[in-house]
Amino acid sequence: MKPSLQALIAGLLLVLVPQISHAQTKTTYRQSDYGGVGLMQMPSARMNPEGELSLNYRDNDPFRRISLSMQLFPWLETTVRYTDIRYERYSIDPEFSNQTLKDKGLDVKLNLLNEGRYQPELAIGLRDLGGTGLYSGEYIVASKQLFNSADWGAIDVTAGIGWGYLGVRDNINNPLCHVDDRFCQRSRTTSGTGGQFEVDDWFRGSSALFAGVEYQTPWQPLVLQVEYDANDYSQERLSNPVDPNLTEPPVYSDSPLNWGAQYALNDHVQLNLSYQRGNTWMFGITLHADLDGAEQIKVKPRKRAVLSVPQTDEAELTQALKSELGIELSGWQIQGTTLTLYQQGEGNYRNRAEQLERATRIATHYVAEDIKRYEWVTVNQGMAINSYNVDVDEFKQIAYGARFTKPLSNTYSQSEARAWSAQQGEARTLTPDWDVTWRPSLSQSFGSAESFYFYQFAANADINITLTPRWQVNASIGMNVLNNYDQFTYRVDDYESPLPRVRTYVREYYADTDVWLSNLYSQYTAKLKNNWYGAAYAGYLERMFAGAGTSVLYRPQSSDWAFGGNLNWVKQRSFDEPLGLRDYKVWTGHLSAYWQTPWLERSLVKLDAGRFLAGDEGVKVTFEHRFESGVVAGAYAALTNVSAEDYGEGSFTKGLYLSIPFDLFSVKSSIDHAGLSWEPITRDGGQTLKRPVDLYRLTDLRQPFYLNGIK
CATH class of the missing domain: 2.40.160.40 (monomeric porin ompg)
Known part of the structure; x- marks a missing residue:
């Protein structure tokens, strides 16, 4: 081998x-x-x-x-x-x-x-x-x-x-x-x-x-x-x-x-x-x-000393937060002695306690001393996710050493993020913006008859156009670098199964194309009300399917539980025409439950029940555990109304995956991850749509303190 x-x-x-x-x-x-x-x-x-x-x-x-x-x-x-x-x-x-x-x-x-x-x-x-x-x-x-x-x-x-x-x-x-x-x-x-x-x-x-x-x-x-x-x-x-x-x-x-x-x-x-x-x-x-103790020495700015200043300088604060922490302020409101700061995205630090401390220290340099409370509101794709509140006087006392027996985390609290009110402050105007990023990708399949392992290593150009904070257009173009799918001599056109072929066409998608359109879609996200989030999307959603869908999530603040659902109408994409479609179409969707198990620290159980891409119905169970280093290890299995004989070799869909933080390999802090997955054999039963919006991941900051690195 x-x-x-x-x-x-x-x-x-x-x-x-x-x-x-x-x-x-x-x-x-x-x-x-x-x-x-x-x-x-x-x-x-x-x-x-x-x-x-x-x-x-x-x-x-x-x-x-x-x-x-x-x-x-x-x-x-x-x-x-x-x-x-x-x-x-x-x-x-x-x-x-x-x-x-x-x-x-x-x-x-x-x-x-x-x-x-x-x-x-x-x-x-x-x-x-x-x-x-x-x-x-x-x-x-x-x-x-x-x-x-x-x-x-x-x-x-x-x-x-x-x-x-x-x-x-x-x-x-x-x-x-x-x-x-x-x-x-x-x-x-x-x-x-x-x-x-x-x-x-x-x-x-x-x-x-x-x-x-x-x-x-x-x-x-x-x-x-x-x-x-x-x-x-x-x-x-x-x-x-x-x-x-x-x-x-x-x-x-x-x-x-x-x-x-x-x-x-x-x-x-x-x-x-x-x-x-x-x-x-x-x-x-x-x-x-x-994987539990892995870490990388980081090159970080020195933590700022805590100061008291007579007046507020919004421009300097905005610049300092962006340059030192990657935090971009989109809004600023003052009500009495409370300052609410709205930040776009999550910044650069995976450790929320460290980022919150550094941001608060910076704020004391540019925010007037008569402000007694900071509210740091995180906004992801136009949705207010979470509010970290800091008691400024208590924070300063502990930082000065006057209360050296108490940790700084004693000054933090978590609450529902307040919606923006134009009458209460000024917002920075976010004009339409766009960016292009390059990334490598690896597509793979195991256990095939012709060869044990098939792969395609590609370079992807990802294009993101932000029309408004909630409305985005995304596209990804792939270019082949290394590919051994040309070794396939058997394209299983006579594959005997009562299921429509939704994933076993993987070879036809990867074998003969050097440049392809991975996806091209528009998405809209919104906070519907307290604890409720929604998304809608349409276009070429993934390499194999195009269509439209919507999803909703109920996730209470600081709760171990969340519930959601999604519904999608999709049609299979052409093998070789970038914008072409095949005849196969299907309604697919699931009701989902998420549980952060308190008795298994940093572990998530997810249950999806509904209809899969091949029209089969059943449940998919996912379990994942996050180590102290931020590495996530997970496993999943999908059990549907398809018999083992009709499903084919392997009897049911199952697999493992790893998610590895980028900053384990860099001296700079980052919240991005790289993924590796292993599915022993690919069949058509129990297969889910690769939806472009994952509301649960977008709202991760709503989870309890103990999951956000704040003790």
Whole structure:
């Protein structure tokens, strides 16, 4: 399997992110061959610190594995993995595909018990729970440190019991058979087209004990390992051999013991070497990054001292806020001793507390001392989103050090943003404006028959015309830079599915065009009343669909809950005519609920219920977690009234994504993000329209203080 562009990009990120991370002060455990903390083939009960991201490559003939493991919470480890099986073909028809078989898998591990003086750490895990089932297995495992000395090193022992692929050695009767006879039997096939959770098979069938010892040598970079493997490799699949003369899988075990060593080049790169099954050498590499603690040293203006001045200078204040914080004032009102300042956009600082402090310090230089209250109102696309209120006298007292036991955040409060009143102050006239920005983009698809990975790397020119703060016209023109879609020889014109093709035409859109119109649309946004926001849009909304739509959002100030809905009429765009349309059209829309879970800090659950692009109906569930660094990791799944057989390979739409702040790679502060996504296979069911306006994101500042970096 040739290295893909996506793997190279992920590797680059993992190399760069550690360079901007905190010094390594957390205990980071080593990754297994499958990804996830473990020994070699076997898992352990250990968990890495929250936010630990590991990119792993292992070559263990005849398998090659690439995996990405993330410690989403201190108690939850997740892993996605691709395995290249070099002795088996993807298909029996070489005209359809001539690549070797690529198997995808998803693993999770849950912490059950933390290690104590006498008790071990305990975990339960599921391997390949949503893939083809080729490597599916379950386990319960315990780990305990027996010895730790600065002079002699440390010894960590692991023991557990496995089922499925982790129980093939069958060296112990399944203890759950004593609970119910059904646990004694396990299916060796997956239901439907794969990709489902085969709950009925979990912890069933044969089982096996496994164990291992890990020795951290006194020489810190070197770790030695030995494990007893619970798999004897007697049930490997051989359906479509690469070599027609091959009658048995070239995988067998001469010994249950695996021996290994890991060498750390630094805190972020480890090399692996082991001898497994008594007949095979394995080598690999792991790259680590700390997504929770990642940060970049910033070049910032010095925080201004707090002053008291006799009169207000609006022009100087406006200039200072724009040059130092990226805040553009659009309005200015004084009522008694309260000054309300309306700012366009959110400024440059993701940390709201820091931006609010800096803005208030600047204001004391140019606002008369008889003003006792500042109201900083943020306006996004003409919508008043949020008001941060500052008690000026209290702020000055704390800043001067007169009340050094109190934080500055004690002087802040959050309230509903007041609507603009022309009778109460002057507004800057915002004339029509336009700008052009350039950005790179990566479009991709995984798991196709012709090749494991297809991509298009493009340069995009984004044009924004602001007619009024609420009314905008946007366009994006794409230009091909790198593209391997021309390798497609099979355009699946006879794709058998009862669903209309809404996303599987991706190849036709990307294969033959060097310059294209990504979108061209007009949008209008408005605050309808307190807590209510609305948007309307029309035009060429995305690469594949054009049409019109509207959305509405109810989001109370400082609430963990929000509710919304959208309704759209769209028509499929032509493959090669920039403004052309095809015959397919559909009404699509959803009712949405958003919940910032207080018991899972900085986590969002979103539920969308309605009609999807292919006319199928159902729900889409999205979960995302934001780390302290601002990196967001998310996952989604769409379940509709389309059966797994009608949907096709994968059974239902699902995927993962990362959103990474730009300022992790820059010495300048920024609120912009870059996104990476992974959808194991693209099908037509459960697909949503890429709407140009996301009201929930535009109103993020309405969330509670604890989510805005203000404590």
